[in-house]
Amino acid sequence: MAVKKIVSSAKLFLMLRKNNKERVGVADRLHSAAIHLLRYARKEDVLSGEGPARLSALSVLVFGGPMTLGQLASAEQVKPPTMSRIVAGMERSGLAKIDPDAGDARRIRVSVTSKGTRLLQQARERRIRLLAEVLDQASGAEVEVLREAAEIVERAVRAAVQK
């Protein structure tokens, strides 16, 4: 089968030999599951009238508080020119506002507006409601497994990014 052919390529074969068999297989499945989950969830985002990059940046601002453009770019793992345009778009839409930085005139301070907070809240509700409906397929025990898995992934990724 095609799956077997793919996984047995040279470098992955080495990893299998290193006792990492379980981790590689899980990484593969996890990757696939995350893709399918988000692809399904993003259907709802269209309703907000804003693109995915703006919604994601808005989320960082709402939960992380005001920050400079560079910090926002770094948080979103995007280059400064890209974030510059995303912030400009959010400002045009009235979702964020820009203020000069107190101590450094090169920097700008980006913060979310009340409209931005409202819009993000609605978008989050829609996505999460949709995913919660998906989880109706799962038993209580399975939901508990998913809760633990989400925490494990968050912790591991946070450690990897920081490294």
Added chain:
Amino acid sequence: MAVKKIVSSAKLFLMLRKNNKERVGVADRLHSAAIHLLRYARKEDVLSGEGPARLSALSVLVFGGPMTLGQLASAEQVKPPTMSRIVAGMERSGLAKIDPDAGDARRIRVSVTSKGTRLLQQARERRIRLLAEVLDQASGAEVEVLREAAEIVERAVRAAVQK
């Protein structure tokens, strides 16, 4: 999931919290974890020289076999014009080839080339290797939780999409 659409999103959110607090909370965490996981993994994809949409479509072709453009668009949850351009790009890059459908001259049959298979293998290796490194943060028991979680998510999303 019988939910009246007349209810405002705020009230609906409260309803869900009341009736289904656990699932909504898990949906939220799962959503966030999936975003962070994929954002981290996509760093590696740049090395392939192809964009995410082409890599993803290529993956569908490799694992699902040759199919029409419409089937591919449906599998990727994208509209036909979008897939039309993605397929054209894959053909220009020599990753896929296009043949006329035997029984219906309106359709085109898209299949992966050996170059496409090779490129996908390499991209998969990079992503999965990176994620497997991330999983080094996790214990054996945690990896097992993740394996189960991936299966649960795949099953639930597949059911939801089909519905």
Added chain:
DNA sequence: AAATATACTTAGCATTGCTAACGAAATATA
């Protein structure tokens, strides 16, 4: 045979990613 439906393409728009090149401000160094 004619009308309708389906499959795909083309054209045109917006968003989002990048690099290169620029300006302004802060910091380091001579």
Added chain:
DNA sequence: TATATTTCGTTAGCAATGCTAAGTATATTT
């Protein structure tokens, strides 16, 4: 102090990827 370097953000321009509207060609239905 004066100059050089570094840092922060923007502008310009390219490519990819999402969409809708509209067109073409082929199948299907009436």
